Amino acid sequence: xxxxxxxxxxxxxxxxxxxxxxxxxxxxxxxxxxxxxxxxxxxxxxxxxxxxxxxxxxxxxxxxxxxxxxxxxxxxxxxxxxxxxxxxxxxxxxxxxxxxxxxxxxxxxxxxxxxxxxxxxxxxxxxxxxxxxxxxxxxxxxxxxxxxxxxxxxxxxxxxxxxxxxxxxxxxxxxxxxxxxxxxxxxxxx
Amino acid sequence: xxxxxxxxxxxxxxxxxxxxxxxxxxxxxxxxxxxxxxxxxxxxxxxxxxxxxxxxxxxxxxxxxxxxxxxxxxxxxxxxxxxxxxxxxxxxxxxxxxxxxxxxxxxxxxxxxxxxxxxxxxxxxxxxxxxxxxxxxxxxxxxxxxxxxxxxxxxxxxxxxxxxxxxxxx
Numbered sequence: 001x002x003x004x005x006x007x008x009x010x011x012x013x014x015x016x017x018x019x020x021x022x023x024x025x026x027x028x029x030x031x032x033x034x035x036x037x038x039x040x041x042x043x044x045x046x047x048x049x050x051x052x053x054x055x056x057x058x059x060x061x062x063x064x065x066x067x068x069x070x071x072x073x074x075x076x077x078x079x080x081x082x083x084x085x086x087x088x089x090x091x092x093x094x095x096x097x098x099x100x101x102x103x104x105x106x107x108x109x110x111x112x113x114x115x116x117x118x119x120x121x122x123x124x125x126x127x128x129x130x131x132x133x134x135x136x137x138x139x140x141x142x143x144x145x146x147x148x149x150x151x152x153x154x155x156x157x158x159x160x161x162x163x164x165x166x167x168x169x170x171x172x173x174x175x176x177x178x179x180x181x182x183x184x185x186x187x188x189x190x
Numbered sequence: 191x192x193x194x195x196x197x198x199x200x201x202x203x204x205x206x207x208x209x210x211x212x213x214x215x216x217x218x219x220x221x222x223x224x225x226x227x228x229x230x231x232x233x234x235x236x237x238x239x240x241x242x243x244x245x246x247x248x249x250x251x252x253x254x255x256x257x258x259x260x261x262x263x264x265x266x267x268x269x270x271x272x273x274x275x276x277x278x279x280x281x282x283x284x285x286x287x288x289x290x291x292x293x294x295x296x297x298x299x300x301x302x303x304x305x306x307x308x309x310x311x312x313x314x315x316x317x318x319x320x321x322x323x324x325x326x327x328x329x330x331x332x333x334x335x336x337x338x339x340x341x342x343x344x345x346x347x348x349x350x351x352x353x354x355x356x357x358x359x360x
Contacts, residue, residue, distance in 0.1 A: 020251075040254070045278035048247035052278075055251025055259070058235055059212065079240030080247075087237060177282045181254045 003097045003159040004029045006139040007068075013147050014066065017093075018056055018184065021068040022049045024104030025163035026097060030068065032164065035171060037183035043173055047077030050084060050094055056184075057089035063187060064091050064147055071098040071112045078121065081154075085126035088152040094122075095143070096154070099161040107161055119156040130154040192359045197327045198223035201289075201352070202231075204331040205260060208338040210287070211235060212252050214245035215262035220291040220357040224262060242267030246274030250284045258338070260287045265294065265310040268349070275317065275347055285341035285348070292323070292351040297358075314349055321349035325356050 003026065007014070011033050019039045021027045027041035042049045053067035074081065074096055084094060100113035112118060123130045133142040133155050146153035202224055205213070213228045214237040215221065228236040239245050245261040252259040263271070268290050279286040293300070294307020314321045320340060324330050334350065341348040 042278070044281055045247070045274055048243070048250070048274055048278055051244040051247025052251035052254075054237070055212075055248035055253075056255050057251075058237070059252045059255035059257040077241075077244065080244055082240055083237070083244055173281065174283060177254075181256070184254055185256050 001134055001136060001139065001157065001159050002162060003099070003157070004164070005136055006097075006133075006157060006159065008033060009136050009140045010143040013143060017064040017066045017147070018060060019066050019068065020049050020052050020056065022046065022070050022073045024070075024167070026068050026070060028164045028167050028169055031169045031171070037179050040180040041169070041171075041176055046073045047080065049073060050077065050080040053092055053094065054080075054084055054087060054089060057092040058087065060184065060187065061091060064093070065089070066093040066095060069094060069096045071096065071100060071110050071118060072102045074118055075110055075112070075116070081118075081122045081127070082125040084152060085122070088126075088128065090150045090152065093143070093146040093153045093155065095146075096156045097159045098156060099159050101161045103161050103163050104167070119154070122154045122156070127152055127154045130156065132156055134158045193220055193223055194357055194359045195223050197356050198227065200327045200330055201324075201334075201356075202227040204334040205289075206231075206234070207331060208287075208334050209258040210260045210338075212237070212248075212257055212259035213262055214239055214248045214259065216240075216242050216245075216264070216267055218264040218267075218291055218293075220293070220352060221262055221264075228262075241270060243271040243274040246271055246279055246286065249286050250278050250282065253284050253286075258287075260289055262289045264291045264306075265351075266306045268310065269306060269313065272313070272317070275319075279347050280317075283345040285345050287338060287341050288347060288349045290349055290351050291357060292353050295354060297354050310351070319347050319349050320344070321351060323351045323353050325353040327356065330356070
């Protein structure tokens with residue numbers, strides 16, 4: 001499955017949620033589908049997107065929060081899987097796209113390519129709902145279910161190590177940051 | 191355990207007066223009473239971390255959602271959080287308020303704390319983080335309020351170092 005196609009399939013739901021992406025290909029692909037003020041692209045600080053999602057989810061209990069994460073980032077902050085499972089915010093979806101590589105820096109293989117099982121780790125960390133979704137249909141279904149259910153949802157999708165042709169995004173880091181915070185301030189989700 | 195309950199109470203009340211409603215923390219001896227108070231207070235959300243850097247992400251998320259938060263950690267937790275502080279909190283101009291127990295400074299008896307104590311202030315200086323040492327319970331409320339004000343106006347991390355004189359009784 002291509003991550004870009006999975007994102008396209010769930011975009012109608014995603015565009016109404018508070019979304020945090022990691023840097024690189026995921027950010028660009030979501031941005032290219034149509035930027036929204038409720039989308040935040042974490043362009044550095046690898047591993048902390050899931051922690052940000054936790055901070056957002058516990059502070060905005062009426063909003064659905066989705067973190068679009070990757071294997072490289074999750075491997076840098078495995079403890080976060082345990083913290084998320086410990087506090088299990090009912091409005092948080094943690095979607096990990098696993099392409100078994102650090103694609104954005106040249107495609108170096110990560111440990112998921114040699115057997116590390118992120119879904120297994122999330123499950124054993126205590127997450128109550130961990131779903132594998134490796135096809136477009138499965139991804140659509142898993143995200144629809146995660147969006148409806150009241151509980152922490154973890155989705156892990158194996159995807160091809162393919163990224164966008166260009167990594168250009170016509171939005172500044174701080175522009176994105178202030179727009180995102182201003183948008184959240186206007187929500188009645190507090 | 192001679193960690194000061196009275197001064198921990200003063201600190202906790204000051205944290206609440208500064209509008210903080212979410213604390214992320216990793217236990218350390220000097221912080222035990224503060225963490226227990228945070229856990230017992232229904233108006234305070236306490237998130238126990240596995241490693242301190244997670245707390246940077248949590249506070250950044252909380253800030254974007256309009257909520258005031260703080261990190262509670264040992265100075266070695268500051269050292270392990272540096273990348274998050276630089277490449278998220280500073281990069282994205284987030285008023286991250288950090289309460290850091292200042293182990294390894296004058297009076298420290300544990301040899302294993304001393305290297306962290308030696309580098310804490312130089313590291314904060316190198317990062318360009320405004321910091322202040324809290325040592326007098328009579329003035330901490332005012333000092334915390336001022337740190338919060340500076341963090342919110344500068345949109346940058348601010349550190350408060352909890353000293354032995356404030357936290358330890360013997």
